[in-house]
Amino acid sequence: MTRTVGSHGPTTSLAIRKAGLRLITEHGFEAMSLRQLAAEVGLQTASLYNHIKTKQHLLFELIHEHLTALLEQTDAALAQVAGESPTRRLERFVLHHLTYHMEKKREVFVANFELRGLSPENYKVIVALRRRYEARLIAILDEGVAAGMFDLLDTQVAAYAILAMLTGACTWYRPDGRLSTDDVVMLHTKMLLNGCLHLAGGNTPS
Amino acid sequence: MTRTVGSHGPTTSLAIRKAGLRLITEHGFEAMSLRQLAAEVGLQTASLYNHIKTKQHLLFELIHEHLTALLEQTDAALAQVAGESPTRRLERFVLHHLTYHMEKKREVFVANFELRGLSPENYKVIVALRRRYEARLIAILDEGVAAGMFDLLDTQVAAYAILAMLTGACTWYRPDGRLSTDDVVMLHTKMLLNGCLHLAGGNTPS
Amino acid sequence: MTRTVGSHGPTTSLAIRKAGLRLITEHGFEAMSLRQLAAEVGLQTASLYNHIKTKQHLLFELIHEHLTALLEQTDAALAQVAGESPTRRLERFVLHHLTYHMEKKREVFVANFELRGLSPENYKVIVALRRRYEARLIAILDEGVAAGMFDLLDTQVAAYAILAMLTGACTWYRPDGRLSTDDVVMLHTKMLLNGCLHLAGGNTPS
Amino acid sequence: MTRTVGSHGPTTSLAIRKAGLRLITEHGFEAMSLRQLAAEVGLQTASLYNHIKTKQHLLFELIHEHLTALLEQTDAALAQVAGESPTRRLERFVLHHLTYHMEKKREVFVANFELRGLSPENYKVIVALRRRYEARLIAILDEGVAAGMFDLLDTQVAAYAILAMLTGACTWYRPDGRLSTDDVVMLHTKMLLNGCLHLAGGNTPS
DNA sequence: TATGAATGAGAGTTCATTCAT
DNA sequence: CATGAATGAACTCTCATTCAT
Structure with a gap:
């Protein structure tokens, strides 16, 4: 048996x-x-x-499984910092996104750059999942703006920009490269946090 | 004529x-x-x-023409701020990159996401051109770090991150969308400048 | 049991x-x-x-079982009118053929129009069975001609023609259609008997 | 040139x-x-x-061209006996049908036995054409019945029966066989005319 | 008796490309 | 400069059949 x-x-x-x-x-x-x-x-x-089932369905499955797992783990990670400050939560989001993405480079790549290969119906499903993920970040940014801690013209666009930067990392990151994952995380965390914060001096671009 | x-x-x-x-x-x-x-x-x-000549050659031409034009115009733009502060030059770079990319969405998309379609020889040529473009940004960041104005762990990685964010904009930007090009430029300029600057208070992530 | x-x-x-x-x-x-x-x-x-055993063998079985049963039942039917006049025997043949064929539409269809799917060996066996069935009709026609009652140029061809007409009925006959089985039988019996009979007036076509 | x-x-x-x-x-x-x-x-x-265009379309074309030509030529043939007696017209129909069918055996076979291969839309078109052809024969039979010359219970069913017999001929007819085309025509004409005619004696089946 | 997995052959169709006209 | 016809390779997918479990 x-x-x-x-x-x-x-x-x-x-x-x-x-x-x-x-x-x-x-x-x-x-x-x-x-x-x-x-x-x-x-x-x-x-x-x-x-x-x-078909080649098309294989693509769908690969992306779907990835996004589902990503959403689930992100929620788990954010649950750890429930109730904390927007800054802390944003930090946590960035940390999780980067570690997950650098570990699952292939899944991420496919889920981000092969959507064109999806049939219209499958595309809809996937885009809906992506929207839900983006919503997690937007919510954090919204909290920060509401608390007067973040200085952002438009939280949705800011979220896209942040995700573009973070996801971009998985494109060029090589595990055997010059930087460790910790380096990459630190670098991006600092850039993004600074970029979002409402700075006292008000150094808006000229 | x-x-x-x-x-x-x-x-x-x-x-x-x-x-x-x-x-x-x-x-x-x-x-x-x-x-x-x-x-x-x-x-x-x-x-x-x-x-x-062939399908392959068409792809090559499209990307090549785009990158050549981009490089040329970028140099022209930066020439306008020759000798000015790294901050000003970075601002100029961002402005130009975004306006160019939002105007030539298709060219940009192809040049960024269809490199896989290039034959090995053509790929080499294109990647070399991209390197030259990235070098423009890295140079600015290096100047800023050298002048003690920018606080970046690794200018190359920072450059990739910045480019990822900026280029990402052309993916979701819709001319008829909620935000004007000016809005998009301002938003990104602010995020990125803040992200790069050496801040007095030293708000390093916890 | x-x-x-x-x-x-x-x-x-x-x-x-x-x-x-x-x-x-x-x-x-x-x-x-x-x-x-x-x-x-x-x-x-x-x-x-x-x-x-195989797909091929399934086809063979289906046709073989059908033809065997048809032969058997036909002989039983004709046995009932053994010794009677060719006209009566022809009538009986037509009646049996039509009722059997209208009842077993599917078997008949397969046995008539799917012979192409048979392997050469199986084809031979089936064709031999069909020949035996046709022989029953030809024999009746021969008797009629010999008795001076039927007027047919060629009994084999006449048999083919008659079978074509009769079998055709199973193609368009619908149990829930306008005509009852009895109607169909009467109509065909009349046409065929008239067609075969040696008519006094000698109404040969012009 | x-x-x-x-x-x-x-x-x-x-x-x-x-x-x-x-x-x-x-x-x-x-x-x-x-x-x-x-x-x-x-x-x-x-x-x-x-x-x-496709395999399917080839089938459609073959059948369509055949049926169109058949209809056209049939109308031409019947035009020659316009106004004549139903018997004469039926004779003409039988003659034309048989000669045409024995000459174009392949076209006829495909048009009769490969309809299952047609896509639903194509099937509809073809069936409509076939209906038009059948209508020619039904019309003749109707005239004959109206004139009291033909004795048929149901002209539509009779037409189907006649066509089944005639078309069946093209299945077994071999140009190099025992019978000439003329023989085949004469045999069928006689059988069918006798079968349809209203006979004085009234030899309805017992 | 039923099944999931594997197989080799082959299906219709599309592809980029060539060439004579 | 444009075309219709031809090509060889490749595509995704289905087929009937086998076999260990």
Whole structure:
């Protein structure tokens, strides 16, 4: 009754998803062929269809799983600083976003830059999830502005700008690069916090 | 300056490039077919080859022309503030980057997110051009740090972060949206300048 | 005669054959997929192979069973009018053919229009059975001609023509249509008998 | 300026259609592969698409062209006997139907037995054409009944029966067979006319 | 008896590109 | 400068069938 270790339980499905992420990251979704994917996993192309519904659905699943996990973990992280100051909460958000994104580079990349490959219906679902994530940040910024601590013309645009910067990090960050994750986090945290804060001197750009 | 009316020579080529930009933006380079492109311009597919060398070369041209123009205009813009303070120069850079990017949304998008479609040789050329552009910003940041005005752990990473934020703007910016270009420029300028400046109080993150 | 309830052994096999007939009728043999068939019966495709040898063999079985039954019943019907006049025997043949065919529309359709799907060996077997059936009709026509009652140039061709007409009926006949089976039988019997009879006046076509 | 004889004008398109008819007749529409078809014509599969829209559309075209021609020629034939007796007109119809069908066996076969391969929309169009053809025969039968010359319970059903018999002829008729076309025509004409006529003696089936 | 997974073959269709006209 | 036709490669996906469990 014991299942042979390593044998075809969810193993193959996982391998497909993992290889899929890699290939999509490298060549783009449209440019990745199922032949390639199958070869990577050591299957015939036809066998893929025992594990995925269609190529399109695979893309959807990969992005959906990523966004769901991201949302969940973000909420958990923010729960730790519930009731604290907007600055503290923003700091926490940045920390979590960066660590998560630097760890799951591939998932992030796909979820951010391969939305074009989604069918219209799938696209809608994914965009809704993204909106929910953005809403977390916007809420923090709104609190900060309401408390007179943040100085932002428009919290939604500010949120987009912040996310663009943070997510951009996962594009160029290399684990074996010059900077540690801590460095990257510190650098971005400082830039963004300073950028949002209402500064006494009022050094608005000339 | 005179051009014989009806000699639609360059006209067709321009139309192809314009439609190409649009289709690549919408569907991605790999997903855009030359059939589509030809139809868009009112030609048969075969006729495209009177105006482009290959599909690959079209992509290269589009990106190359964009980057060349961007570099040229950036240098012109910075020349206007030669010798001024790093803050002023950074402000100028941000202003120019944003206005240019919000005006040429499609070119920017293609040049940023379709590099994967380039052949290795073409990729090298383009990346070199991008490096030169990034170098302009890094230089400004370096000056600022050297002058003790900017407080940045790593100017290269800071430059990437800044560019990610700025370029991100062209992704979500809609000319008919809630914010004017001026608003967008002001908002980003303020965030970034504050983010870079060496603040007296020393509000390092907790 | 007793069969353990729940031992759905033959039940499943029957369900498969029934669904097979339906699907082949609707989509054609080549166009029917075993996936479809399995789904129709509530099985996985692989499980079908516990009940059929191959797709090809299923087709063969369906047709073979039909033709065997048809032959058997036809002989029984004709036995009832053994020794009677060719006219009476022809009448009986027509009656039986039509009633049988209108009742087993699907079997008839498959046996008539899906022979192309048979493998060469299976094809031979089936065609031999059909020949035997046609022979029954030809024999009646021959008797009629010999007795001077039927006026037919060629009894084989006449048999084909008659069968074509009769079998055609099963194509358009709808149980819930305008005509009852009795109507259909009467109409065809009259047409065919008149068509075969040696008419006194000799109304040969001009 | 003169076009090379035999060169690629409509020649290739015609060859495709001709080979298509043959292959569909032999293997059935679904079973015919475009690879086969291309090979038959000496092309690469892809090249077919310079001449056909899709496989489905090819089928539609073949049937549509056939039915259109059939209708047209039938009307021409019937025009020759306009105003004559129903018997004469029926005779003419039978003659034309048989000669046309024995000459264009393949077209007839496809148009009669491959309707299942048509998409729902195409199916509708084709069925409408067939209805128009059947209407020609029904009209003749109606005239005959009205004039008291034909004895038919139901002209529509009679028409179906007649067409089934006539069309069936094209299934088994072989140009090199035992019977000449004339024989076949005479045999069927006699059977059908006798079958329809109102006979003095009133030999209704017992 | 039923199943999930695997397979090899092959389906229709689209692709970028070439070339004679 | 534009075109229709041709090409070879590649695409996603489905097929009937097998086999260990």
